[in-house]
Amino acid sequence: AQSVTQLGSHVSVSEGALVLLRCNYSSSVPPYLFWYVQYPNQGLQLLLKYTTGATLVKGINGFEAEFKKSETSFHLTKPSAHMSDAAEYFCAVSDNYGQNFVFGPGTRLSVLP
Amino acid sequence: DTEVTQTPKHLVMGMTNKKSLKCEQHMGHRAMYWYKQKAKKPPELMFVYSYEKLSINESVPSRFSPECPNSSLLNLHLHALQPEDSALYLCASSQSGGVDLTETQYFGPGTRLLVL
Numbered sequence: 001a002q003s004v005t006q007l008g009s010h011v012s013v014s015e016g017a018l019v020l021l022r023c024n025y026s027s028s029v030p031p032y033l034f035w036y037v038q039y040p041n042q043g044l045q046l047l048l049k050y051t052t053g054a055t056l057v058k059g060i061n062g063f064e065a066e067f068k069k070s071e072t073s074f075h076l077t078k079p080s081a082h083m084s085d086a087a088e089y090f091c092a093v094s095d096n097y098g099q100n101f102v103f104g105p106g107t108r109l110s111v112l113p
Numbered sequence: 114d115t116e117v118t119q120t121p122k123h124l125v126m127g128m129t130n131k132k133s134l135k136c137e138q139h140m141g142h143r144a145m146y147w148y149k150q151k152a153k154k155p156p157e158l159m160f161v162y163s164y165e166k167l168s169i170n171e172s173v174p175s176r177f178s179p180e181c182p183n184s185s186l187l188n189l190h191l192h193a194l195q196p197e198d199s200a201l202y203l204c205a206s207s208q209s210g211g212v213d214l215t216e217t218q219y220f221g222p223g224t225r226l227l228v229l
């Protein structure tokens with residue numbers, strides 16, 4: 001079975017500062033890893049996804065994440081935060097058979113002016 | 114059209130009422146999902162439909178009854194709900210007809226349900 005932990009339920013950064021949201025996963029088989037974003041009062045939107053191959057994944061809105069198997073991590077970064085990045089961010093994992101999928105608990109990102 | 118739409122946006126119902134939530138997509142996706150999201154929690158998978166057939170039911174109480182009349186439409190029928198069922202109900206779809214949870218899911222904006 002897969003599981004996901006996200007360190008920090010709430011992260012605050014200043015506008016223009018680096019964004020780092022942490023995700024660690026547990027999986028007995030090669031994982032597929034996702035980052036979804038949920039803006040207030042909206043559904044979720046995929047930011048990026050790791051399947052196989054290149055471990056550095058670039059997504060929308062300037063976000064990227066790196067799959068590190070040795071650390072079982074898939075941290076999300078953005079070099080410069082924008083006010084519009086304020087949202088809830090969910091890391092998720094699926095097994096490579098596509099039969100299990102689970103979201104992490106989420107991290108709320110606040111961006112301060 | 115790359116949208117998943119959900120109606121209504123908000124719903125208030127009593128514990129004896131019967132109501133339905135509706136989800137629609139016109140992307141040609143063959144898998145559709147219902148999730149329940151409580152405040153400040155991640156979405157929890159409830160049901161997955163694949164080729165209009167129920168493929169996954171995550172031990173959801175029978176007071177929630179899903180229906181997939183065609184490949185574009187997904188309903189969630191509600192009956193005799195409890196106050197703890199109050200939540201945001203999210204619909205999603207993905208391209209493949211097989212149950213493949215590695216696929217990207219496209220989410221609707223949700224229906225916010227309050228059970229009194």
